[in-house]
Amino acid sequence: MDRAQATAAAARDLVVERPQGLYCPPGDFYIDPWQPVERAVITHAHADHARRGHARYLASAEGEGVLRARMGADIELQALHWGEVVEHRGVCISLHPAGHVLGSAQVRLEHTGQVWVVSGDYWLSGHEAEANPTCTPFEPVRCDCFITESTFGLPIYRWQPQAALFAEINAWWADNAAAGRASVLMGYAFGKAQRLLAGVDAAIGPIVVHGAVEPLNAAYRAAGVALPPTHRVTELPKEALRRALVLAPPSVAGSPWLRRFGEASDAFASGWMALRGARRRRGVDRGFVLSDHADWPGLQRAIAATGAPRVIVTHGYEAVMVRWLQEQGCQAGAFRTEYGDEAIEAEASGMEEGTADGRDPGEAAR
Known part of the structure; x- marks a missing residue:
């Protein structure tokens, strides 16, 4: 792909980086923004992904109670059931289980024939028969581009049964x-x-x-x-x-x-x-x-299950995961985010x- 083709392809990206957070240009909304915005799609209610001050929120119906408990009962919130589709400015949005905590969602975006999935945080075990019993299990979603977390994206992280x-x-x-x-x-x-x-x-x-x-x-x-x-x-x-x-x-x-x-x-x-x-x-x-995050085998399982030829890695060991993905023949890159890890969230919980x-x-x- 030459420079002109790469520029044209980037212009069609459904999610890009902005100072406020991850932004969907055709839909004019943000996903888990870290600065106040007009429209925010929230993957889950952890403090590093769900911030106060947004004008409108969209999140999963399963996590509505937790989100209101943390953001305030009076927030303007549209709650979607799993797989329910809403259209905003031509972008079809649906939420799918991430298996991380109660109500945690992956955000599926479809526009002009492209499908992107923003995973948020997710839990998928390297042991195939296991699930997080406190929330709906992770659901693989086929897509053209998968934006994955990489909190524990090193081969040393392998959870026991x-x-x-x-x-x-x-x-x-x-x-x-x-x-x-x-x-x-x-x-x-x-x-x-x-x-x-x-x-x-x-x-x-x-x-x-x-x-x-x-x-x-x-x-x-x-x-x-x-x-x-x-x-x-x-x-x-x-x-x-x-x-x-x-x-x-x-x-x-x-x-x-x-x-x-x-x-x-x-x-x-x-x-x-x-x-x-x-x-x-x-x-x-x-x-x-x-951990409520996927380990190294879980990350590999999740990424493979999407069938995505392109993967963008966020928060965690991005460089290691990007290099491994490229070695597998995948088009891979990284987004810089302000999302924390378990240790940071844990410390924040006591103060918040x-x-x-x-x-x-x-x-x-x-």
């Missing part, structure tokens, strides 16, 4: 409960906490959640996701707290709120726990490798939904 992981978590909790100490498990309040709740054995003991977690639990339950009973710290006697599993955002580390549990074992749940030294840097007793000292929001108000 979920059954094996939760067996480890349950054994850790049971051992602590038998010794009379609480098990404090830290992870992002939206998505990670609910994934943990859905996987642990609630028969081991009571489950206590931080005030940043419980509103999200309510949104998941309202959407029909089965979660075990949970308690606030003030609802249980001290004896019960010594057998409890405590789910909280990372901001509680070293806080007065955490000291209520007395002797406790702490752990952190994140895909970054796959890195040697990550647990030590976090200063926790245990690290459990659990809790308080700086780890107290429940309700406690801080008293």
Whole structure:
């Protein structure tokens, strides 16, 4: 392709980079913009993808409750069911499950014979029979261009089967409960906490959640996701707290709120726990490798399933993924975005939904 042909092809791109975020020129709207815009299509309600201040929002019906809980109940929101198509300025828009968190969507765009898919964040296991039980599983969408995340886009990231992981978590909790100490498990309040709740054995003991977690639990339950009973710290006697599993955002580390549990074992749940030294840097007793993003085999599976001859990589190990794609004969490039990773989201959760000292929001108000 010569320069003139490349310029003409670029002019037909359905998604381009702008200072405000990823922009669809023919449709005049943005996808997960990081600056306020008139029309925003939102893939999911994590803070790095869903920002306040947009005039109009479009998102999945499955994630409406979570998005309103985080952006405000009064936002102007159009909610689409999976596969439902709306047309705006000649661009056909539909949303398809991403399997990342409740309501997470891939955005399918069709215009003048082209089909592009913006994945947002997604979870697809390298183990074919597995799915995230707290949201609709990832759905491959055939397209001409696939815009993929690459948070864990290195071959070292390979998640173990979920059954094996939760067996480890349950054994850790049971051992602590038998010794009379609480098990404090830290992870992002939206998505990670609910994934943990859905996987642990609630028969081991009571489950206590931080005030940043419980509103999200309510949104998941309202959407029909089965979660075990949970308690606030003030609802249980001290004896019960010594057998409890405590789910909280990372901001509680070293806080007065955490000291209520007395002797406790702490752990952190994140895909970054796959890195040697990550647990030590976090200063926790245990690290459990659990992510709501696709691992290296999952990314490969997802990209292959789209059949896309062109792939654009965002946030994560873009250079590695682009090089690998080009070696496979794919036309590949990268977009620079302001989307964060699990660690950044986890740190943000405590400040956004809790308080700086780890107290429940309700406690801080008293």
